[in-house]
Amino acid sequence: MLFFIEQLLNGFQLGVTLLLMASGLTLIFGIMHLINLAHGSLFMIGAFVGATVMAYTGSFLLALAGGVAASGLVGMALEYTVLRRLYYREHLDQVLATFGMILFFNELVQIVWGRRPLGVDTPSWLSFTVEILPGVAYPAHRLAVIAVGLLVIVGLFFLIMRTRVGMWIRAGASIREMIGALGVNINLLYTLVFGLGACLAGLAGVMASPLMSVQAGMGENILILTFVVIVIGGIGSLRGAVVGAVLVGVADTLGRVYFPALFRLWADPATADAAGASLASMTIYLVMAVVLAVRPQGLFRAHA
Amino acid sequence: MPETNKRATFLTLGVLAFLAILPPVALALDRPYMVTLANRMLVYALAAVALDLVMGYGRMVSFGHAAFLGLGAYTVGILHHHDVMMTPFLFGWAGSNEALLAWPLAMLVAAGYALLVGAISLRTGGVYFIMITLAFAQMVFFFFVSLIAYGGRDGLVMFSRNSVAGTDILGSRVVLYYVCLGCLVAVLAFLVMVVRSRFGRIIEGCRQNEQRMRALGYKPFVYKLTAFVLSGALAGLAGALLANHSEFVSPDFLSWESSGLLMVMVLLGGLSTLVGPIYGALTLFALEEVLVAYTPHWQLVLGPVLILAVLFFKGGLYGWMTGKRTG
Amino acid sequence: MTQALLRAEGLHKSYGGLVATRHLDLDLHAGEIHAMIGPNGAGKTTAMGQLSGELAPDAGRIVLDGEDVTxxxxxxxxxxxIARSYQITAVFEEFTVRQNVAVAVQAMARHHFRMVRPARRDPELNAGAEEALGRVGLLHLADEVAADLAHGQKRQLELAMVLATRPRVLLLDEPMAGMGNxxxxxxTRLLEELRSxxxxxxxxxxxxVVFRVADRTTVLVDGAVLASGAPEAIRSDARVQAAYLEESA
Known part of the structure; x- marks a missing residue:
C-alpha cells in the first residue's frame, strides 16, 4: 500500500510535467491556432541547458533560470523567424515545418553535447526525504516538482482569467483586428505568448531532468504523451488538460511498475520486465482509445 | 486531380523510365548498391503515394502511416519466422514464406488496423486527427517492442526473401527491384483512377466543404474511412516489400520519425498529385545519400530545408516542374 | 388545404440562457413559397438548421410527409x-461549376464506391448537372472554376446544386444576399418558376421580393412566431409593423 502511494505520487509528478507541456501547447494552439511539434524540442533545450548550468555552477536554481530562459529565447526566435508566417496556414504546413525543427534540434544537441545521455544530480538541498504519511518517505525533489508545477499552473490560470494581459490574450484569440485597432501590438503579444509557452516547456524540461536521462529525442517522447493528454482532456480545455495529465501520468507510472510484476507470474524475470515495460507504454494509448470511443471530443472539449 | 497536361505526363513517364533502366545502368557502372538504395526508395515512394490519397485529396493529415507500413512488414516477417522455425503460429498454422499469401495478409492486417484507427479518429478532425493517428502509431510501435518472441526492440531477421508461387525468384535483387517498381506503377495507376472516379470526387468534396457534402446527402465519415483503409492497406503492401528488401523487420519501421518522413516525401514532391510523392522520395533519399557523405548529422540540413520548403515551395517538386501549383 | 409536406411542431432551441427558437410551429406545403422574415437574431437561420438536420432541437418534432424525421x-x-442553401455561399471552390453540380447529382445517383471510371466523363452526372445549370442560367459557365465566379453567380450555382439533388423541400437562406438588382x-423570376x-x-x-413571390409569410421575433398569413395581411399587421417593418425602414 505504501509502495502504491509512492508510485501514485510518481505518477502525479509525471502528470505535472505533462501538464506544463500541455498548457503551453494549448495556449499556443488556442491563441495562434498553431500546432507546434517543436514544443518537445523546447523541453529538450531546457533540459540540456539546465543540465549544463548545473554541471558548471552546481546550483539548481541557476540551472532552472538558465533552462527556462534558453527555451523562452529559442521559442521566441522561432516564432519571430518562422512560425508567425504559419499562423494562417493549414495544420499540415505547421506540422511539417515544426517537424523540420525537431530534426534540426535533435541533431544540434548531439553535435553540441554528444550522443551520450547526460545525468543530472538532484540538487543537494533537496536530497532528503519527507515523511508525507506515517511510514511513507518521499524524495523532497519530486515533491518540489509537483509543488512548483502546480504553482505555475495556478499562476497561468490567474494570468489568463484575471489580468488585463490575459484579457488581451483571450480577446486576441477571437478578434485580432479589434486589438490591432486598440493599439496593442499584436505581433509582439503573439511573440510573448509563444515565449511564455516555450518557458513552460523549458521549466518542465529542467525540473524533469534529474529524473530522466537528458538526450536527443527526449522531447518527442514527452510531446507524444502530451498529445495523448490533450486528446483525452479535450482540445482547448485547461480543465481537461489537468484531468488528462493526471490520468496519463498515473496510468503510465503504475503500468510500468505493475505490468512487469504481473508478467513475472508466468514468464522469466528478464522477459517479464522487458515485455511488461513495453506493454506499460501501451497502457495510456489504450486509455486514450477507450476515452475516444466513448467521447470522441475528449472529456472536456472547450468548444466544438 | 492529377492534370493530364503533356508536360506532366512526360515527366511521369520520364521518372518511371529512369527507374526502369536504373538497375542495368547501375550494374554496368559496377554500383550494385545503387539498386539497393533505389529499391528502398521505391518502397517508401509506394507508401508515400498511398499517404497522398488521404493527406492530399482528403486532407486527413495522418501522422501515423508508418504504423501501417510496419504492420505489413511484421506480418511478412512473423509468418516467415514461424515458417523457418517450424513453430506453430496460430491455431497450429506454422506460418508461410509464400508472397502470394503473406503479402495480401500484410495488406489485410494493415487495413484492419487502419479501420480501427480511422473509425476512432475520423469522428474528429483537424489537429485532433493528427495527434490521434500519431498516438495510435506509437501504440503499435510499443506493441512490437514488447513482443520479445519476435526480437522486441532489436527486430526480427528474415533468413530469406519470400517465395513466389514456390519459386525463389525474389532471391535476385534485380527481380525484387522490378517487382517493387511494378507494384508502385500499379498502385499509382490505380490511385489515379480512384481520385478521378465518383469516389474520388466525394473525397475531394469532403476536403473542400464537408458541411456542403452533408447537406447534399453524403455521410463523409463513410467515404473518408474507406479512403483511409485503402491507403492503410497499400502502405501495408509497401511494408511487405520493405521486409523483403531489408530481410529484416524492426520497430524502427513504425517510429514517428518514419511517419514524419513519409509526410515530408509527399510535401516535397507535391501534395495531391500522386506522382509527386515519388519525386519526393527520390529527392529525400538522394539528399540523404549526398549529405551523409559529408556529415553524419545530415538532418541538421534536412530540417531547415523542410522549413524553407513549407514556407516558399508550396507546390512541391511536381508543381515546380509542371509549372502548376496544385493541392 | 392539403396536408403539409413539412411540418415543425414546438421547435425549441436554446444556447445557454439565450433562446434561439421558442416552441416554433411552422408548416410548408407543396407548391408554395413560404417566406420567413424577422429582424436579425430572430432565429430564422437556427430554425432552418433544425429543419435541415444540422442542429438538434431541444424539444419539438419535425415531420416530413408523414414521417417523423426529428x-x-x-x-x-x-x-x-430536404435540400438547403446557406446564407454564406457554400460551394466547392476548387471544382468547376459542372463538377459542383455533378457532385450534387451523384448524391442521389449513388454508386459512390465506383472507383474506376472517371467521373469527369460520366454521362449520367454531366447530363444531370447541365440540366440543373440550364435551369438557373449558368450553363455557359460550366467549365469555370467555382472560385472564379462572381458572388451572384455562386448563389446561382448553389441553387443549381440544391435542385440537382431532386428535392421536394427547398430551404433557401437569403438566396439574394449580396446580389445586384x-x-x-x-x-425572383426563377423562384416563381420553381414554385409549382x-x-x-x-x-x-x-x-x-418577399411580397412579390411569397404565398404566405411568417414573421419571427425573438425565436417565436409573431404573425403568419398572406403577405398583405402581414404588411398591414400593426404588431409586425411595430416589431419589424419600421425598424428595417
Missing part, C-alpha cells in the same frame, strides 16, 4: 428530399 441526420434528411430580378414543383421555405430580407 432524429434523422442531415444526410439522411437530404436523401429524403438585375440578379435579384432574375432569381417544390415546397419552398425562403428566408429573405428584401421585402419587395
Amino acid at each position: 432524429r434523422l441526420s442531415m444526410p439522411a434528411r437530404a436523401r429524403r428530399g 438585375a440578379e435579384v430580378d432574375a432569381m 414543383h417544390y415546397a419552398i421555405l425562403l428566408v429573405e430580407h428584401d421585402m419587395d
